[in-house]
Amino acid sequence: MKEGKPIEAFCVHSKARHVVIIGNGIAGVTCARHLRKRDSTSRITIISGETEHFFSRTALMYIYMGHMKFEHTKPYEDWFWEKNRLSLVHDWVTHIDFDKKELQLKTQDPLAYDILVLALGSQSNMFGWPGQDLKGVQGLYSYQDLENMEASTKTCQKAVVVGGGLIGIEMAEMLRSRNIPVTFLVREQAFWDNVLPPQEAELVGRHIREHHFDLRLGAELDKIIDDGTGQVKAVVTKDGEEIACQFVGLTVGVSPNIGLVRDTQLGINKGILVDEHFATNIPNVFAIGDCAEYRTPPPLRRPVEQVWYTGRMHGETLAHNLTQGPVPYQPGPWFNSAKFLDIEYQTYGLVPNKWEEPVVSFYWEHPDGKKCLRLLFDKNRRQLQGVNVFGMRLRHAFFDKALRRNVTVEEVIGKLQEANFDPEFYDRHYAEILQRFNQQFGTSLQLQKEKKRKSLWALLGL
Numbered sequence: 001m002k003e004g005k006p007i008e009a010f011c012v013h014s015k016a017r018h019v020v021i022i023g024n025g026i027a028g029v030t031c032a033r034h035l036r037k038r039d040s041t042s043r044i045t046i047i048s049g050e051t052e053h054f055f056s057r058t059a060l061m062y063i064y065m066g067h068m069k070f071e072h073t074k075p076y077e078d079w080f081w082e083k084n085r086l087s088l089v090h091d092w093v094t095h096i097d098f099d100k101k102e103l104q105l106k107t108q109d110p111l112a113y114d115i116l117v118l119a120l121g122s123q124s125n126m127f128g129w130p131g132q133d134l135k136g137v138q139g140l141y142s143y144q145d146l147e148n149m150e151a152s153t154k155t156c157q158k159a160v161v162v163g164g165g166l167i168g169i170e171m172a173e174m175l176r177s178r179n180i181p182v183t184f185l186v187r188e189q190a191f192w193d194n195v196l197p198p199q200e201a202e203l204v205g206r207h208i209r210e211h212h213f214d215l216r217l218g219a220e221l222d223k224i225i226d227d228g229t230g231q232v233k234a235v236v237t238k239d240g241e242e243i244a245c246q247f248v249g250l251t252v253g254v255s256p257n258i259g260l261v262r263d264t265q266l267g268i269n270k271g272i273l274v275d276e277h278f279a280t281n282i283p284n285v286f287a288i289g290d291c292a293e294y295r296t297p298p299p300l301r302r303p304v305e306q307v308w309y310t311g312r313m314h315g316e317t318l319a320h321n322l323t324q325g326p327v328p329y330q331p332g333p334w335f336n337s338a339k340f341l342d343i344e345y346q347t348y349g350l351v352p353n354k355w356e357e358p359v360v361s362f363y364w365e366h367p368d369g370k371k372c373l374r375l376l377f378d379k380n381r382r383q384l385q386g387v388n389v390f391g392m393r394l395r396h397a398f399f400d401k402a403l404r405r406n407v408t409v410e411e412v413i414g415k416l417q418e419a420n421f422d423p424e425f426y427d428r429h430y431a432e433i434l435q436r437f438n439q440q441f442g443t444s445l446q447l448q449k450e451k452k453r454k455s456l457w458a459l460l461g462l
Helices: 026-038 057-064 079-083 143-152 166-176 198-210 308-324 396-404 409-414 427-441 450-460
Strands: 018-022 043-047 086-089 093-097 102-105 115-118 122-124 159-162 182-186 214-217 221-226 232-237 242-244 247-250 254-256 272-274 285-287 292-294 335-340 343-349 359-365 372-378 384-390
Touching (some): 026 043, 057 143, 057 166, 159 166, 166 182, 166 247, 198 335, 198 343, 198 359, 232 247, 335 396, 343 396, 396 409, 409 427
Parallel strands (some): 018 115, 115 285, 159 182, 272 292
Antiparallel strands (some): 359 372, 372 384
16 A cells, blocks of 8 residues: 555554544454554544444354354453453444534433444335334344344244345244245345346356245235235235245345434545545544445445445554554455355356446356356456456465456466365366356367466466
């Protein structure tokens, strides 16, 4: 990263300050940790009403499924915070007075700050469906959502999950772990087809049905029906079908959690508007993580990024800016990973659900229908643009460097075995993939031998 020129908003190196971070998710906690590494004198306070201690949000489902206990999801021992002089306040912030630089708390005395970091996270989307506030109807984002789901499904005989995305498949898997039948209502014509190309969406849909979910494509929620006591008893689709259930998961995405700062002088749109240094329009107020929205997004990035690794990068970058001088956020190629039941998914770079020339696609799928690889590249320049992979775990470093260095698709496909991370991805798949590529594009590439591994590491600078 290139060092930027000092700017007044950061108050770097001046004196001991009180830095207050609202939110103890990956963005807020990473910022606090790196601040303390670089600044031994400032007071650092982390406020969260959700939980007292930082936990791995992606592990919530495993608590419900009985694979983990809550204490297993905490990356740091409870003594870590006091040892590193990171003060924890377990409370909800009810109001921010930006003029007085003071926070009102729900149960404790007001708290003053010199620098404020907003790491408010996301909230589940609700679109005003009749009955969405009934007992047994909820999203899945917070620890409180997990507690509510635990209470609401103790006697559940049947559940409905609305929405075809990552949170939906996680919630469906959680319910099935307790032998609760699940009907999946997906408005689109294929699962997650607003993100995935058709073949990948079809692969995931087949896999969902193979795991005995009642997947209803092209089915849209109309309303949720009350049983007369404030509890859900059924849903009704736009087609008029009534589906009896005792639990409804509304998993139609998340949005920045900005209710606390709405109707204030802070600049907001979908999220809290920030520049490339995460500075807002108010001096010494910053926003990171899911709640932040870039006024000018980095190249090939969306204005709002809501994944774990970007939150970590936000926290690291802001901590650097607050202690050593401002640098712009430069995240590099996009990356994300997920799991659809027992199929792992990775994506690198840009793989939209549709594309136009000069972008072209190579797609290979294993006969078992559970593994696939897609490479998007520029038809003229041959440069790799993006990668989708299901059922095979490949090395992030390999594709990150390939995308940064504008490596050609031929270089990648010929040395794909060197991206191997998963021992189940046997060499025979490489040969099949290469053969399919040659057939599709009329090339005569040959698979490079493993002994030439160093040449690719040198090429990619690994």
